[in-house]
Amino acid sequence: MSTEKTQRIRCTLNGRRREGTAESRMLLSDFLRHELGATGTHVGCEHGVCGACTVRIDGVASRSCLTLAVQVDGRGVDTVEGLARDGELGDLQQAFRRHHALQCGFCTAGILMSCADFLERVPDPTEQQVRDMLSGHLCRCTGYTPIVQAVLDVAASRNKNT
Amino acid sequence: MKPAAFDYVRLEDEAQACELLARHGEEARILAGGQSLITVLNMRLAQPSVLLDVSRCEALDYVKVAGGMLEVGAAATQASVEWRPGLAGEVPLLTCAFPYISHFQVRNRGTVCGSVAHADPSAELPLCLALLGGEVVLSSRRGRRTLPARDFFQGMLTTARASDELIACVRYPLRAAGTGYAFEEFSLRHGDFAIAACAAAVGKDAIRLGVGGVADRPTVVQWPRLPQRELETAINDFAWTLGAQDDAHASAAYRRRLVRQLAARAIATAAARAQGDTA
Numbered sequence: 001m002s003t004e005k006t007q008r009i010r011c012t013l014n015g016r017r018r019e020g021t022a023e024s025r026m027l028l029s030d031f032l033r034h035e036l037g038a039t040g041t042h043v044g045c046e047h048g049v050c051g052a053c054t055v056r057i058d059g060v061a062s063r064s065c066l067t068l069a070v071q072v073d074g075r076g077v078d079t080v081e082g083l084a085r086d087g088e089l090g091d092l093q094q095a096f097r098r099h100h101a102l103q104c105g106f107c108t109a110g111i112l113m114s115c116a117d118f119l120e121r122v123p124d125p126t127e128q129q130v131r132d133m134l135s136g137h138l139c140r141c142t143g144y145t146p147i148v149q150a151v152l153d154v155a156a157s158r159n160k161n162t
Numbered sequence: 163m164k165p166a167a168f169d170y171v172r173l174e175d176e177a178q179a180c181e182l183l184a185r186h187g188e189e190a191r192i193l194a195g196g197q198s199l200i201t202v203l204n205m206r207l208a209q210p211s212v213l214l215d216v217s218r219c220e221a222l223d224y225v226k227v228a229g230g231m232l233e234v235g236a237a238a239t240q241a242s243v244e245w246r247p248g249l250a251g252e253v254p255l256l257t258c259a260f261p262y263i264s265h266f267q268v269r270n271r272g273t274v275c276g277s278v279a280h281a282d283p284s285a286e287l288p289l290c291l292a293l294l295g296g297e298v299v300l301s302s303r304r305g306r307r308t309l310p311a312r313d314f315f316q317g318m319l320t321t322a323r324a325s326d327e328l329i330a331c332v333r334y335p336l337r338a339a340g341t342g343y344a345f346e347e348f349s350l351r352h353g354d355f356a357i358a359a360c361a362a363a364v365g366k367d368a369i370r371l372g373v374g375g376v377a378d379r380p381t382v383v384q385w386p387r388l389p390q391r392e393l394e395t396a397i398n399d400f401a402w403t404l405g406a407q408d409d410a411h412a413s414a415a416y417r418r419r420l421v422r423q424l425a426a427r428a429i430a431t432a433a434a435r436a437q438g439d440t441a
Binding site for chain 2: 023024025027030046047048051054057060061062063065066067068070071114117118121132133135136
């Protein structure tokens with residue numbers, strides 16, 4: 001059996017240099033919450049199905065429960081805590097509030113991180129593309145319709161402003 | 163859920179991977195995207211003592227066209243293939259299959275070689291590799307060897323990879339002129355494991371059909387361009403040879419029915435696309 005030695009992990013979390021210690025087997029989701037104290041990222045199924053723990057690793061939306069903490073050493077991680085600027089909600093967050101795209105909010109942190117990556121890559125998505133992206137998230141409150149509306153609303157307003 | 167303890171090595175290159183695989187053998191697992199492996203680690207279905215992480219080996223993170231094939235290195239993500247601008251012209255079957263592979267967030271990190279290595283009988287990338295007659299390149303201290311997909315996949319989560327070998331890359335043949343391709347799949351929810359999946363390639367003289375999710379590995383059959391009635395009979399006979407089993411998701415009879423439906427649909431779509439290609 002392997003020895004449970006810990007190692008230093010250095011990463012950039014929401015633009016700030018952070019470091020902590022982790023055993024090799026520590027999942028990124030647990031490292032964020034328990035080691036760095038970033039509890040905005042939620043942990044649901046822990047096998048990649050529910051999407052609650054989705055974060056961005058070097059900009060790319062990924063499951064933090066299917067990533068080891070040691071794998072983000074030297075990388076950039078963005079979580080829901082980074083979406084608001086100077087105490088003001090980001091445009092995605094505002095749209096979610098406007099459209100009632102959350103109720104209990106458990107799934108929301110992960111969904112927002114997926115949407116943030118997706119809209120950078122697909123700035124003018126169809127409803128079908130949005131639904132396809134959201135298929136990687138389980139939400140038991142909303143029925144998804146208001147989430148789809150919020151994402152399309154953000155895309156439309158960003159396109160109007162550019 | 164927490165994986166059992168293991169040692170972790172961030173690999174520098176293929177040579178180091180081969181060295182450490184030779185030393186640790188079956189105790190070691192290659193970690194690439196981790197989208198299948200970390201799931202089974204979390205559930206403790208696997209408890210390797212060493213994880214060898216190839217995901218940061220730059221020399222293995224590539225997708226390129228060479229020798230009439232699309233070659234995908236061990237560290238290349240599924241997204242890096244899926245978002246390739248020319249993919250629909252290069253390997254149109256992959257363009258058809260990607261939307262069925264789990265979800266956007268998982269394809270972002272999961273690798274093509276990892277899916278092939280995992281060899282889940284319901285996985286789409288092994289099915290496409292088998293249908294197209296692709297290749298798997300295995301690397302060890304003893305050197306490199308290349309296996310055709312039909313020899314590589316040997317059963318449920320079982321492949322011809324020896325315990326000291328790394329899958330260095332896989333190769334998908336580029337589209338053939340005058341050939342149409344299609345992919346059909348049924349699962350309970352979008353992105354779930356396939357209950358049955360069918361891939362088809364239809365050319366001027368031949369029909370190739372591959373089925374995933376039913377037998378213990380992707381299974382491919384080839385026919386001449388049969389008339390409709392004979393084709394239906396051939397598909398039905400083929401469905402019965404797959405050894406479908408009853409399980410919690412579907413009965414064997416239901417799986418055979420899905421194969422008949424999805425195969426007919428995939429072949430018809432591929433044939434129409436082949437027609438469009440020659441016109």
